[in-house]
Amino acid sequence: MFTRAAAIAGILVLVSAGAAAATMTQEHPLIIGGTLTSTSEAPWAIALTNTTSATATNRWCGGALVRADKIITAAHCMTKPIGTYTAVQGRADLTDRRIGRTSRITGSWIHPGYSRTNNRNDFAILTLAKPMTGVPVIRLETNPKADRKGVVPTVYGWGDTAETGPDDTLQKLAAPDLGDAVCLANKEYVGYGYAASANVCAGYLDGTGDSCQGDSGGPLVLNGRLLATVSWGEGCAEPNYPGVYAEIAPNAKLLQAEISRTTL
Ligand code: ARG
Numbered sequence: 001m002f003t004r005a006a007a008i009a010g011i012l013v014l015v016s017a018g019a020a021a022a023t024m025t026q027e028h029p030l031i032i033g034g035t036l037t038s039t040s041e042a043p044w045a046i047a048l049t050n051t052t053s054a055t056a057t058n059r060w061c062g063g064a065l066v067r068a069d070k071i072i073t074a075a076h077c078m079t080k081p082i083g084t085y086t087a088v089q090g091r092a093d094l095t096d097r098r099i100g101r102t103s104r105i106t107g108s109w110i111h112p113g114y115s116r117t118n119n120r121n122d123f124a125i126l127t128l129a130k131p132m133t134g135v136p137v138i139r140l141e142t143n144p145k146a147d148r149k150g151v152v153p154t155v156y157g158w159g160d161t162a163e164t165g166p167d168d169t170l171q172k173l174a175a176p177d178l179g180d181a182v183c184l185a186n187k188e189y190v191g192y193g194y195a196a197s198a199n200v201c202a203g204y205l206d207g208t209g210d211s212c213q214g215d216s217g218g219p220l221v222l223n224g225r226l227l228a229t230v231s232w233g234e235g236c237a238e239p240n241y242p243g244v245y246a247e248i249a250p251n252a253k254l255l256q257a258e259i260s261r262t263t264l
Contacts, residue, residue, distance in 0.1 A: 031157050032164050032237040033209030034173035039090045039100070044138040045156045045170060045219060046071050047088040048126075050080050055214075057094035057168045058086070062157040062218020064138050064226055065089060069131035070259050073217030074229055074246065075114040075124045082108055089132050094158055094168040101135070103128040109258050111251070118193025122231040122246040124217070125258045140256060141225040144249040147200050149179030153222035155202070155230060155243070159214025162236065173209045175202040175220065178242055188234060189244065197250055200228040203242035211243045212236035220245045 039045065046063035048071070053060045061077035071087055082105050091100030107127035114121045155175045158168060165171050183194045183201035194201070202220065203210045211218070211230045220228040228245035235241060248255065 031155060031159060031171040031173045031209070031211050031215055032162050033204075034161070034165060034171035036165065037092070037156065037170055037172040039092050039170060042156050042170065042172070042219075043090065043136045045089075046073075047091065047094055047158045047170075048073055048077060048217060049086045049088055049094075051084045052080055055168070059094055059158050059168055059214050060085070061214065061216045062159065062230060063087065063126070064219040064229070065132060065135055066125075066137055066140065066226070066259050068133050068135070068137070069128045071126050071128065072226070072229060072255065072259075073124050073126060074122045074231060075110045076116070076119075076122055076231075077217045078108055078110060078124045082106070085126070087126070087128055089135055092170040101130075101132055103130040103132065105129065111254070115193070118195075119232055119244075120193055120195060120198045121251065123229065123251065123255060125255065138219060138221065138226045139224070140248050140252045141222065141227045142249055142252040144247075146222060146225070146227055146249060147177060147180075147247055149177055149181075151177045151222055153177060153202065153220045153227050155211050155215065155218065155220045157211055157215030157218040157230065159216070159218070160212040160236065162212065173211070175209065175211070175243060176204070177202050178205070183242065183244060186240070189241075192232065192244075194244060198247055199231070200245040200247050201242055202228075202245055204237070205240055205242060207237045207239035210237035
């Protein structure tokens, strides 16, 4: 989460002082502009915490339960030793440690095509020490045509709200699919590696809502399936800088094979 922001900040400093100024000027909400939601609506939503996190609840990234013992998250979230992570399910308010389930992580697989240079294939699959048996899992979207301008998927996460909501609390936001052309029209986004074949461009061009730091790896859901995961953006909810999501369908075969792998 912080690495991506740092990398982007670095690029901005080197390449474009003007754009860097835009990053600094506006502060916005968490999932910014979202509303509270419950873990019964999104039982497969996972908060991935990390002991090195600067926050009181150790929140770090998002994720989604795709098998009782597997979660999908963002590759860029996996920068710390595996023993520092915990997956939390069923706890909308992360400060309420009495409810929900937790599991340590015993294994992580990073998509072999993940690139820190162009941010493509930003996927990791983690194996849970303790399977979350009985919790509904979310299915992967396998149809690349599901990424269609005009549909309205929903993004879930415990990330930054920029004071548009309580911290450490599960929020959701309807994030309209803007279509690849919108992100491809943004030169900076093309420079960061936006690709029509690998990403979903979603949110609001007027800056009213977005996913944000801490939401990475979390689910963007359409028709009950995992359309994409939170990957990156320039700031959060900056006008004309929508959220960029890692699209599942082009990778569904590979991801599903990894999810289905029997861990011995
Ligand atoms: N990279 C951020 C994270 O690690 C999430 C980025 C999403 N940004 C956005 N503007 N939609 O949590």
